[in-house]
Amino acid sequence: MKSFQRIFAIVKKEIRQLRRDRLTFGMIVGIPVIQLLMFGYAINMDVRNLDAAVADLSGTSASRQIVMDISQTQIVNVIAQVSGAGELERLLRQGKISVGIFIPADFDRRLQQADRAAMQLLVDGSDTVVQSAAAQLALVAQQARTSPYNDRPPVMELRTYFNPERRSPVNTVPGLIGVILTITMILFTAIAIVRERERGNLEMLITTPLKTPELMLAKILPYVLIGLVQVSLVLLLGHFLFQVPMVGSLLNTYTVTLAFIVANLALGLVISTLVSTQFQAMQLTFFILLPSILMSGFMFPFAGMPRTAQVIAEVLPLTHFMRLIRGVMLRGASLQELSGELLILSGFSVVLMFLAVVRFSKRLD
Amino acid sequence: MKWISLLQLQPMTELAIQARQLDKTFGKVRAVCGLNLEVPRSQIYGFLGPNGSGKTTAIRMLCGLLTPTAGDINVLGYSIPDEAEALRLKVGYMTQKFSLFEDLTVSENLQFMADIYTLERKTKQQRIGLAIERYGLNRLLKQRAGTLSGGQKQRLALAASTLHQPELLFLDEPTSAVDPENRRSFWESLFDLVDEGTTILVSTHYMDEAERCHALAILDKGTLMAEGSPEELQQAIDAHIVIVESEHPRQVGKMLEQQDFVHSSAQVGNVLRVMVAHDQGSPEKAIRDVIAREGLNLKECTITKPGLEDVFVAATRSRKKPG
Numbered sequence: 175m176k177s178f179q180r181i182f183a184i185v186k187k188e189i190r191q192l193r194r195d196r197l198t199f200g201m202i203v204g205i206p207v208i209q210l211l212m213f214g215y216a217i218n219m220d221v222r223n224l225d226a227a228v229a230d231l232s233g234t235s236a237s238r239q240i241v242m243d244i245s246q247t248q249i250v251n252v253i254a255q256v257s258g259a260g261e262l263e264r265l266l267r268q269g270k271i272s273v274g275i276f277i278p279a280d281f282d283r284r285l286q287q288a289d290r291a292a293m294q295l296l297v298d299g300s301d302t303v304v305q306s307a308a309a310q311l312a313l314v315a316q317q318a319r320t321s322p323y324n325d326r327p328p329v330m331e332l333r334t335y336f337n338p339e340r341r342s343p344v345n346t347v348p349g350l351i352g353v354i355l356t357i358t359m360i361l362f363t364a365i366a367i368v369r370e371r372e373r374g375n376l377e378m379l380i381t382t383p384l385k386t387p388e389l390m391l392a393k394i395l396p397y398v399l400i401g402l403v404q405v406s407l408v409l410l411l412g413h414f415l416f417q418v419p420m421v422g423s424l425l426n427t428y429t430v431t432l433a434f435i436v437a438n439l440a441l442g443l444v445i446s447t448l449v450s451t452q453f454q455a456m457q458l459t460f461f462i463l464l465p466s467i468l469m470s471g472f473m474f475p476f477a478g479m480p481r482t483a484q485v486i487a488e489v490l491p492l493t494h495f496m497r498l499i500r501g502v503m504l505r506g507a508s509l510q511e512l513s514g515e516l517l518i519l520s521g522f523s524v525v526l527m528f529l530a531v532v533r534f535s536k537r538l539d
Numbered sequence: 540m541k542w543i544s545l546l547q548l549q550p551m552t553e554l555a556i557q558a559r560q561l562d563k564t565f566g567k568v569r570a571v572c573g574l575n576l577e578v579p580r581s582q583i584y585g586f587l588g589p590n591g592s593g594k595t596t597a598i599r600m601l602c603g604l605l606t607p608t609a610g611d612i613n614v615l616g617y618s619i620p621d622e623a624e625a626l627r628l629k630v631g632y633m634t635q636k637f638s639l640f641e642d643l644t645v646s647e648n649l650q651f652m653a654d655i656y657t658l659e660r661k662t663k664q665q666r667i668g669l670a671i672e673r674y675g676l677n678r679l680l681k682q683r684a685g686t687l688s689g690g691q692k693q694r695l696a697l698a699a700s701t702l703h704q705p706e707l708l709f710l711d712e713p714t715s716a717v718d719p720e721n722r723r724s725f726w727e728s729l730f731d732l733v734d735e736g737t738t739i740l741v742s743t744h745y746m747d748e749a750e751r752c753h754a755l756a757i758l759d760k761g762t763l764m765a766e767g768s769p770e771e772l773q774q775a776i777d778a779h780i781v782i783v784e785s786e787h788p789r790q791v792g793k794m795l796e797q798q799d800f801v802h803s804s805a806q807v808g809n810v811l812r813v814m815v816a817h818d819q820g821s822p823e824k825a826i827r828d829v830i831a832r833e834g835l836n837l838k839e840c841t842i843t844k845p846g847l848e849d850v851f852v853a854a855t856r857s858r859k860k861p862g
Contacts, residue, residue: 374637
C-alpha cells in the first residue's frame with residue numbers, strides 16, 4: 175500500500191512534468207506521425223509513368239493489344255522497343271527503365287496453354303514501389319487469356335530482379351511501429367533518470383524511503399501508456415491513410431507491442447544506470463537504434479544477412495518484434511504460433527529490469 | 540496506550556550522531572580523514588569549513604549516501620551505512636543544490652514529498668497546511684519552483700524536507716544563495732524546529748551562521764581542526780588578536796605578515812586585525828617594537844577579544860604554516 179502510494183506519486187509527477195515539457199510532449203505525437211507520413215507516402219505513392227521498354231518478338235495483334243492495355247493503365251510509359259530480353263536486362267541494370275515487357279515469339283500459342291506463362295515482366299525490385307506497381311500490371315495481362323482459363327495460370331510471369339525476397343511494402347508500417355518505439359521508449363526512460371541525476375533531484379530522492387524497484391516501476395509506467403498511444407496513432411494513420419491490412423486480431427497486436435514496449439523501457443533504464451549525462455544516454459541509444467533498424471529485418475531481409483549479423487540481430491528486441499508484428503498484422507498468426515518470439519521478448523524485459531534494479535544504487539559512490 | 544509504548548521504545552541515547560575514525564578517499568584524494576564526531580540531540584551542530592574541506596562528503600556519509608572507506612557511524616541508533624534504509628524515515632536532507640522539481644509548482648512539490656514519505660491523507664493535508672503557513676509559501680503555491688527566488692527555494696526545500704517530521708535534519712550549505720534578511724528568517728525557522736526536538740546538522744562557510752550554532756566542528760582538508768561551542772572555541776583560541784591602527788595599513792600589514800610571531804594580518808576598514816602566536820609574551824609590545832624598527836607609522840595598538848573568524852583562521856592555518 176505504501177509502495178503503491180510512492181509509485182503513484184512518481185507516476186503523477188512524471189506525467190505532470192511531461193505535460194509541461196512541450197518538446198518531449200510534441201515528440202510523443204510528432205515522431206510517429208511524421209515518420210509514418212514520410213515512410214507511408216513513399217509506400218503508397220500512386221505509381222505512374224514508370225519508364226518501360228518492350229521486346230515484342232511475336233508481333234501479333236494479341237501482343238500489340240496487351241502492350242496497349244498495359245500502357246493504358248498509365249503505370250508504365252513505354253519509351254523504347256527493343257529486340258530481345260538481353261537488351262531489356264541491360265536497360266534495367268543501367269536504370270534507364272524500371273520495367274521490361276518481354277513477349278516471346280510464340281506468345282499466341284502460349285496464351286492457349288494453361289500451364290505456361292505467356293509473357294514476362296522484368297521488374298527492378300530494388301525499388302519496392304515499382305514492385306507493387308508491377309503486381310497491378312499482372313492483373314491487366316490476365317484479361318488477355320480467354321475463359322475458362324483466365325482465372326488460374328498467370329499470363330504474365332513476374333520476374334523480380336535485385337530483391338529476391340519480394341518484400342511487400344506493407345511490411346514497412348508494422349515495422350515502423352517497432353522503429354518508432356525503439357527511438358522513443360529507450361530514449362525516454364534513459365533520459366528520465368539521467369536528467370534527474372543531472373538536476374540533483376536523484377540525490378534528494380535516494381535519501382527518501384523510496385525503494386529502487388518502486389522508482390524503476392514508476393519510471394516505466396507512464397511511458398507504457400505513451401507507447402500504447404503511439405502505436406494506436408500509427409495503426410490508425412496506417413489504416414486510414416494507407417489501407418495497411420490488419421489480418422490478425424487487434425488484441426494480439428497490442429499484446430506483442432506491449433511486450434516490446436516494456437523491453438525497450440527496461441533497456442532505457444539499464445542505459446540510464448550506465449551513463450552520467452543526457453548526451454551519453456543519447457549516444458548509447460543511437461548505438462542500439464542503428465543496428466536495430468539495419469539488422470532487425472526492417473530494412474533488409476533477415477535471411478539474406480551473414481550468419482554473424484544474424485546472431486547479433488537476435489540480441490536486439492526489434493528483431494523479435496519484427497517477426498511478431500508482421501506475423502500478427504500481415505499473416506494473422508496467433509500468439510500460440512508466435513509464442514517463442516513472445517517469450518524471448520518477455521525474457522528481455524525481465525532480465526533488463528532486473529539488471530536496472532541491481533545496477534541502480536541508492537548510494538552516490 | 541500506543542503512545543506510552545512508543546515513548547518507551549525511544550532509544551535513550553543522548554547523541555543523535557556518533558562517528559569514529561571516519562575516512563573517505565576518492566581515488567588518491569582523502570576527502571575526510573579520521574573524523575570523530577559526537578552530535579547531541581536537539582541542537583544545531585555546525586560544520587564550518589572552506590569549500591573542499593569535506594563538509595558535503597561527511598554529511599553524505601552520515602546519511603548513508605556514501606560508503607565510508609573506514610570508520611563507524613551510528614545515527615539515531617542505526618548503524619550506517621548498513622541500516623541506511625531504516626534511517627530514511629527519520630531524517631531529512633536538504634542538498635546544497637536545490638533538488639526539488641523546478642517544473643512542478645510549490646504545491647505539487649509538497650504533495651509529492653508527502654506521498655513519497657507515505658503520509659496518510661489527513662496527516663498529509665494537515666502537515667502541508669502547517670508548512671505553507673510556517674514558511675510563508677501561501678502566495679507561491681501555484682508558482683513553478685524553478686521561478687522562485689533563492690530565499691523562497693530554500694523555504695520550500697526546508698518545508699519539503701520536514702513534512703515527515705524528521706528527528707534529524709541534514710542541511711548542506713542551505714543559505715549559500717540567500718540574502719541576509721532571508722537567511723535570518725531561515726535560521727529562526729531552524730530554532731523553531733530545534734525547539735520541537737529536532738536535531739540539525741548544518742554545514743556553512745558563513746561566520747554569522749556558524750555563530751548561531753550550539754556547537755561547531757571546524758573542518759579543513761577533511762580533518763577536524765577544532766570543536767566546541769562558538770564561545771568555547773573563542774576562548775580556547777591559541778593566539779592573541781591585536782587591533783593595529785596606522786596611516787599606512789597596507790604597508791604595515793605586509794610587513795607584519797613576514798614576522799615569525801605573526802600568524803596573519805587582515806585589514807578591516809582602516810584597522811588591521813593581527814593574529815599573534817600565543818606564546819608571545821606581550822604581543823602589543825612586540826608589534827610596537829617591530830613597527831618602530833621599520834620606521835612605520837603607528838596610531839594605536841590594542842589587544843581584543845577573538846571572534847569566530849579568528850578561530851577559523853587560527854584553526855585552518857595551523858597546518859599550512861606550522862609554528
